[in-house]
Amino acid sequence: MASNNLDFMFYPKSLAVVGASSNPASFGCDFMTHVTSYGYKGKIYPINPKQSEMFGLKAYPDLLSVPENIDYVISLIGVNNVPALLSQCAKKGVKGVHILAGRGAETGRADAIQLEADIIKAARDYGIRLLGPNCLGVFCPETGLAFGYDFPREPGCVGGVIQSGGNSTDLMHIGALRGLRFSKVVSYGNALDINQNDLFEYFLNDSKTKVVVSYIEGLKGDSREFLKLLRQVTAKKPVIILKGGRTNAGAKLTVSHTASLAGSGKIWDIAVRQAGAIPVRNLDEMINMAVAFSMLPPIKGKRVGIAGCGGGRSILSVDAWADEGFDIPALPEEIRQELKNRGSQIWDWIGNPADASITIPGDAYSMTSITAEMAKNPAFDFIATDAQEDPPFGKDRFVQELTENIQGFIKARKENEKPLLVVYDERSVGITEAESWNYQTRAKLRTLLVNEKVPFFPSTDEAARAVNELIAYYQRREESSRM
Amino acid sequence: MASNNLDFMFYPKSLAVVGASSNPASFGCDFMTHVTSYGYKGKIYPINPKQSEMFGLKAYPDLLSVPENIDYVISLIGVNNVPALLSQCAKKGVKGVHILAGRGAETGRADAIQLEADIIKAARDYGIRLLGPNCLGVFCPETGLAFGYDFPREPGCVGGVIQSGGNSTDLMHIGALRGLRFSKVVSYGNALDINQNDLFEYFLNDSKTKVVVSYIEGLKGDSREFLKLLRQVTAKKPVIILKGGRTNAGAKLTVSHTASLAGSGKIWDIAVRQAGAIPVRNLDEMINMAVAFSMLPPIKGKRVGIAGCGGGRSILSVDAWADEGFDIPALPEEIRQELKNRGSQIWDWIGNPADASITIPGDAYSMTSITAEMAKNPAFDFIATDAQEDPPFGKDRFVQELTENIQGFIKARKENEKPLLVVYDERSVGITEAESWNYQTRAKLRTLLVNEKVPFFPSTDEAARAVNELIAYYQRREESSRM
Numbered sequence: 001m002a003s004n005n006l007d008f009m010f011y012p013k014s015l016a017v018v019g020a021s022s023n024p025a026s027f028g029c030d031f032m033t034h035v036t037s038y039g040y041k042g043k044i045y046p047i048n049p050k051q052s053e054m055f056g057l058k059a060y061p062d063l064l065s066v067p068e069n070i071d072y073v074i075s076l077i078g079v080n081n082v083p084a085l086l087s088q089c090a091k092k093g094v095k096g097v098h099i100l101a102g103r104g105a106e107t108g109r110a111d112a113i114q115l116e117a118d119i120i121k122a123a124r125d126y127g128i129r130l131l132g133p134n135c136l137g138v139f140c141p142e143t144g145l146a147f148g149y150d151f152p153r154e155p156g157c158v159g160g161v162i163q164s165g166g167n168s169t170d171l172m173h174i175g176a177l178r179g180l181r182f183s184k185v186v187s188y189g190n191a192l193d194i195n196q197n198d199l200f201e202y203f204l205n206d207s208k209t210k211v212v213v214s215y216i217e218g219l220k221g222d223s224r225e226f227l228k229l230l231r232q233v234t235a236k237k238p239v240i241i242l243k244g245g246r247t248n249a250g251a252k253l254t255v256s257h258t259a260s261l262a263g264s265g266k267i268w269d270i271a272v273r274q275a276g277a278i279p280v281r282n283l284d285e286m287i288n289m290a291v292a293f294s295m296l297p298p299i300k301g302k303r304v305g306i307a308g309c310g311g312g313r314s315i316l317s318v319d320a321w322a323d324e325g326f327d328i329p330a331l332p333e334e335i336r337q338e339l340k341n342r343g344s345q346i347w348d349w350i351g352n353p354a355d356a357s358i359t360i361p362g363d364a365y366s367m368t369s370i371t372a373e374m375a376k377n378p379a380f381d382f383i384a385t386d387a388q389e390d391p392p393f394g395k396d397r398f399v400q401e402l403t404e405n406i407q408g409f410i411k412a413r414k415e416n417e418k419p420l421l422v423v424y425d426e427r428s429v430g431i432t433e434a435e436s437w438n439y440q441t442r443a444k445l446r447t448l449l450v451n452e453k454v455p456f457f458p459s460t461d462e463a464a465r466a467v468n469e470l471i472a473y474y475q476r477r478e479e480s481s482r483m
Numbered sequence: 484m485a486s487n488n489l490d491f492m493f494y495p496k497s498l499a500v501v502g503a504s505s506n507p508a509s510f511g512c513d514f515m516t517h518v519t520s521y522g523y524k525g526k527i528y529p530i531n532p533k534q535s536e537m538f539g540l541k542a543y544p545d546l547l548s549v550p551e552n553i554d555y556v557i558s559l560i561g562v563n564n565v566p567a568l569l570s571q572c573a574k575k576g577v578k579g580v581h582i583l584a585g586r587g588a589e590t591g592r593a594d595a596i597q598l599e600a601d602i603i604k605a606a607r608d609y610g611i612r613l614l615g616p617n618c619l620g621v622f623c624p625e626t627g628l629a630f631g632y633d634f635p636r637e638p639g640c641v642g643g644v645i646q647s648g649g650n651s652t653d654l655m656h657i658g659a660l661r662g663l664r665f666s667k668v669v670s671y672g673n674a675l676d677i678n679q680n681d682l683f684e685y686f687l688n689d690s691k692t693k694v695v696v697s698y699i700e701g702l703k704g705d706s707r708e709f710l711k712l713l714r715q716v717t718a719k720k721p722v723i724i725l726k727g728g729r730t731n732a733g734a735k736l737t738v739s740h741t742a743s744l745a746g747s748g749k750i751w752d753i754a755v756r757q758a759g760a761i762p763v764r765n766l767d768e769m770i771n772m773a774v775a776f777s778m779l780p781p782i783k784g785k786r787v788g789i790a791g792c793g794g795g796r797s798i799l800s801v802d803a804w805a806d807e808g809f810d811i812p813a814l815p816e817e818i819r820q821e822l823k824n825r826g827s828q829i830w831d832w833i834g835n836p837a838d839a840s841i842t843i844p845g846d847a848y849s850m851t852s853i854t855a856e857m858a859k860n861p862a863f864d865f866i867a868t869d870a871q872e873d874p875p876f877g878k879d880r881f882v883q884e885l886t887e888n889i890q891g892f893i894k895a896r897k898e899n900e901k902p903l904l905v906v907y908d909e910r911s912v913g914i915t916e917a918e919s920w921n922y923q924t925r926a927k928l929r930t931l932l933v934n935e936k937v938p939f940f941p942s943t944d945e946a947a948r949a950v951n952e953l954i955a956y957y958q959r960r961e962e963s964s965r966m
Contacts, residue, residue, distance in 0.1 A: 030877055107832075136875060148875050150921060164795025166840060169873040173921075177910060217798065244798040247805035256834070257794035265802075281806075282799055284942060311740035312647025315700060315727040316765055319748075322730035323764075349590075351739070357649060390652040392619060392631050394513055426909035426941070427660060430930030434917060438633060438656075447913030458909070459767060 006194065006202045008095035009131060010140045010184050012072035013042050016063060016094075018085060019076030020046030022054040027076045027100060031147070035074075038153065040144035045070060062088065069093035076100050079112075079133055082119050090126035096194075097123070099132035104190055105259040106134060120192050134258060135189025136165035139172065141182060142208065148172060156181020158294050159209035161199040163188055163258050164244065167215045167283060175287050179295065179450040183208040190259050195220035200229045203237075210237055211293045213286050217244040218260025227275050234276030235480065238473050240289040242280050243268050276476060278469050285465075288457060292421075292466035295455035296382075298474040299419050299467055302326045305380035307371045308387040308405060308423075310357030317353060317386060317423070317460045324464035328352060329380065335373045339364050356387055356405060368408030375416035384463060385409040386423035388442075395437045406445045410452050421463055422449060424456040489677065489685045491578035492614060493623045493667050495555035496525045499546055499577075501568060502559030503529030505537040510559045510583060514630070518557075521636065523627035528553060545571060552576035559583050562595075562616055565602050573609035579677075580606070582615035587673055588742040589617060603675050617741060618672025619648035622655065624665060625691065631655060639664020641777050642692035644682040646671055646741050647727065650698045650766060658770050662778065662933040666691040673742050678703035683712045686720075693720055694776045696769050700727040701743025710758050717759030718963065721956050723772040725763050726751050759959060761952050768948075771940060775904075775949035778938035779865075781957040782902050782950055785809045788863035790854045791870040791888060791906075793840030800836060800869060800906070800943045807947035811835060812863065818856045822847050839870055839888060851891030858899035867946060868892040869906035871925075878920045889928045893935050905932060906946055907939040 017035060021028030028048070035044050036055045045066045046059040053059055060066050063073070063085070070092045075085055079101040089097055105116045116133070123130045131137060136147040141155045147165075151172045158180055162168035168187040175182075183206065186199055196216055203209045212233060219226050233239050245254040246265025254260040272279045280286045304326050309317055318328050331352040340347035342364035349358060354370040367387060374383050387405035391398055406422070413420040424446060429439045449456050457463035500518060504511030511531070518527050519538045528549045529542040536542055543549050546556070546568070553575045558568055562584040572580055588599045599616070606613045614620060619630040624638045630648075634655045641663055645651035651670040658665075666689065669682055679699055686692045695716060702709050716722050728737035729748025737743040752762045763769045787809050792800055801811050814835040823830035825847035832841060837853040850870060857866050870888035874881055889905070896903040907929060912922045932939050940946035 024877060025880060027875075030875060033877065148873065149877060149881075150916075150919060164793070164798075165875065166793035166872045167795040167799070169875060170796070173873050174908070174910060177912060177916065215795065217795070242799075244795055245802065247802045249805040249811045250798050250802035253798045253801055253834075253836075257798060282803065282942065282944060310647070310649035312650035312698065312700070312727055313653070315647075315733050315736045315740060316650070316725075318736055319728065319730045319733035320765065322732040328732045351736075353736075389649045390631065390656050392510075392513060392648065392652060394507060394516065394632060397508060398632075425657070426911045427657060428909045428911050428929065429660060429926055430933055431923070431926040432930050433633075433660065434926050436633060440914070443912055443914040443917050446911065447915050450913055459765065461765060 006096070006129070006198060008071050008129070009098065009138050010145070011143055014045065014068065014070050015042060015072040015074060016045040016047050016066060016070045017074045017076065018047040018063065020048050020054060020059060022051060031074055031076060034146045034148070035144075038141065038144040038146045038151070042071075043068070063092050064088050066092060071095050073097040074100070074137060079104050079115060082133070083122055086119065086122045086126060086128060089128055094128055096129040096131060098135070098137040099130060100135070100137065102134040104133045106190060106256055108256065116190070116192055123193060130193035131186070132189045133192060136168060136187035139168070139182060139185040147187065152176040152181055154181050155183060155208070156294065157183055157208065157210035158290050159183045159203045159206065159212045160185030161188065161196055161203070161212065161214040161216070162186065163191070163215055163217050163260070165189070170283055171213065171287070174283065175290065178287055178291050178456065179453060180287065180290055191220035197221045197226050197229055200226070200233055204229065204233045211290060212237060212239045213290050214239065215242045215244060215286070217254040217258050220260070227271060230272070230275040230277055235477070238293045239277040240280055240286055240293070241272050241277050242283065242286050278473065284462075288462045288466045289469060291455050291457065292470045293473070295453060296419050296421060296467075296470060299382045299471050301381035302471065303329050303379065303381045305374035305377070305383045306353035306386070307367055307374060307383065307409070308356050308385045309353060310389045310391070311355060313386065313389045314353040314355055320460035321384070321464050324468050326464060332377055332379045335370070335377060338373060339369065342369070356389070357391065366408065367405040368411060371408050371412040372415065375412040375418045375420060380418065382419040382421070382467070383412065384421055384423065384460070386460065388423065388425040399437060399441050402441055402445060406448065410448070410454055413454060420454070421467070422454055422456040423460050423463055424449065424458070426458040489579075489612070489681060491554050491612070492581065492621050493628070494626055497528065497551065497553050498525060498555040498557060499528040499530050499549060499553045500557045500559065501530040501546065503531050503537060503542060505534065514557055514559060517629045517631070521624070521627040521629045521634070525554075526551070546575050547571050549575060554578050556580040557583070557620060562587050562598060565616070566605055569602065569605045569609060569611060572611055577611055579612040579614060581618070581620040582613060583618065583620065585617040587616045589673060589739055591739065599673070599675055606676060613676035614669070615672045616675060619651060619670035622651070622665060622668040630670065635659040635664055637664050638666060638691070639777065640666055640691065640693035641773050642666045642686045642689065642695045643668030644671065644679055644686070644695065644697040644699070645669065646674070646698055646700050646743070648672070653766055654696065654770070657766065658773065661770055661774050661939065662936060663770065663773055674703040680704050680709050680712055683709070683716055687712065687716045694773060695720060695722045696773050697722065698725045698727060698769070700737040700741050703743070710754060713755070713758040713760055718960070721776045722760040723763055723769055723776070724755050724760050725766065725769050761956065767945075771945045771949045772952060774938050774940065775953045776956070778936060779902050779904060779950075779953060782865045782954050784864035785954065786812050786862065786864045788857035788860070788866045789836035789869070790850055790857060790866065790892070791839050791868045792836060793872045793874070794838060796869065796872045797836040797838055803943035804867070804947050807951050809947060815860055815862045818853070818860060821856060822852065825852070839872070840874065849891065850888040851894060854891050854895040855898065858895040858901045858903060863901065865902040865904070865950070866895065867904055867906065867943070869943065871906065871908040882920060882924050885924055885928060889931065893931070893937055896937060903937070904946055904950070905937055905939040906943050907932065907941070909941040
């Protein structure tokens, strides 16, 4: 095997896009857009026999015409043409090639399987690493590499090992709406060469990556090595794994998607758990876990202070936390006394959850004051806030109250060490609602939460499940370190 | 007990708003806005001793000054003033009074409990029905009554028996974004008089209501009668019930919210199931079930045809359907042959799920053609579609493909009897993303789905759970009818 150092594909000094094009209906144009628009600082060589210039760059008819050596090649050409490309790559000092093309082994055809065998043999002979085929490649905001539109540009700490291109795109788009930011995400497809083991080994030692998320349809390479690596990574950083093809019906499909044998979902879950990773069932759960692990500090216990919601929603919130085994302690008397001393008229009515609907304008009891008190008080291990219930007020009071409540939560989080999360409903709108003051306000406050890097969850259920995994992960790590 | 006919509060010929006001920071102004803006056609009498005119209407200092009799009174005044109001109501032929005010029995104070006792005694003596106290009242789009801003104006078939005002507002707002439309929703609070039994009995015979959703913190009145009524209603129409205070921690709170004793969640679930209703755990589940029951026809079996998604997402979709016990049959050969005959280049590559990412522009295989074929074919009991995965294309192709796919699903649904649903991600945006072509396109298509009355779900998981309950409900009804 070649060296495991995959820096050539995250930090290439130069790259060529083979099959680059200015035709907007082509992947060649998409990838040229990405390498030129995300801030990539290295040299870019578009390769196209029919165009001499595109995107303001000189284009070359083939790789050999490029005057200098090239670190990394993004290949958008048909898989049949890859062997010829590789021999050119060998002459240009290329360290790695990303092969976008599908229709390889996943078709199940003998000639395609033989072609993949020829490709991997050539690559090994030349000492060139391959990413793919049948994958979208590398997202690395730090260096300005991306494979889709509107990925979050700000680098973050979440690394991704994602076998499916569509799922990796969804991860970036949906994750971005939740404030997730990424170090490096790799869509790795059929994994003819670089597989999940190489990528986990890379992330084990990548200081930019604090949390790893992974979507795997079937393990490629050495499965025991994978579990060993997984244990090593989870000892240092949390790993969240989504298995595609957990069920018999799903497993049948993985062969035709990424030529993967899926194996049994139950055995997988047990093995993954034993290795200290967190198995999830779908992309939403993966994103919830990634939000919890990348945006919350470790949480030490299960005592939750709840602020926000009206009456009915508070009760449902308590039910949801209790379902997941959390404690909802009574509000400490000293908090009530403190608010009484500050002149609250309803100091004796305040509890945990602290109800947002009983506030009186001007009273010392507000979501800002109660959240601050809860965040300071040792009775709570963490604070869960929720101010998304629709109050029955008109525009002015609605906008003012929702804004003040969210700002109060953000303030309490800034001024205290205590972990704090927000429950913020998903309320996707149609085009007819998009302009309403209600949804404009929610959208503005959502952006505020993202900008302030406050973790938020679509429901209390989902927050509670994620916090449970967070607590358990850090407990396991502490127990292991004591042994 | 007074007559159960509650038509007076859904179809009042005249109403008075006691505590009406033009001060925008008051409930008096909110309710005047609602009764004047939702199209209520009856006579409206604002009552306010300090204003002689508001909202273009003559206002009266008190109820007795109104020249005619009044059907229905919305009381926004403090609960202490309600006894005096009731004696005026008796003189004006009032049939029912909605009491908004809280701070009654739920405070646990002896004087408040005595006051409620006095109020109910007076109401019974006068033959006046009471809604509340501590509730937001009646939403009836058919007659133009509402208690919140931006409720859906188009009448529908979902009736609601909701003990919490905030939860009922959330139901209307979030439900509207999913295409739910309502017949009558009642926020009924402390249920001093009109309780869940009266409301279920009303919905049993209300021809406008085809599906009943309910949020109950604690039963008021006769619990056996409730279960008997529930069996009667579920024999005619599906009932979805969310229990507030299922857990011990949650049950402690219901007393202080609506003065309700919550009882045990597990016993509740069993009793509700035995009565043929569907217990749910939170508002999201309630809305998913309401979408399934109000927007899908009965589904007879578990064989699902899946169209849409790319490779990875198809696999996760299959896993999610299989987890819930659904069958994903192989694509019938005649469908492949049909597409071959029409000239498809990839006829032998098509399966179930029908992958949207392998389509070739101009080929006979498209989401429109495959969904139409699946919808016609007896191999499937229903069709689940999903076209929300982010394709890696730029604007023009993205917009075109997503639009064509959704239009294809809508067409297949229109032209066939077969039940069809759509999985349509929740992707709430911040204000920074709201203007992007990606989310503008999704918002436009979401509105199209709502306008075409196509049921959609935020995830395959949630769709599968809802369809399972739908199948089971109609099976139970059929079995009971055979006995």
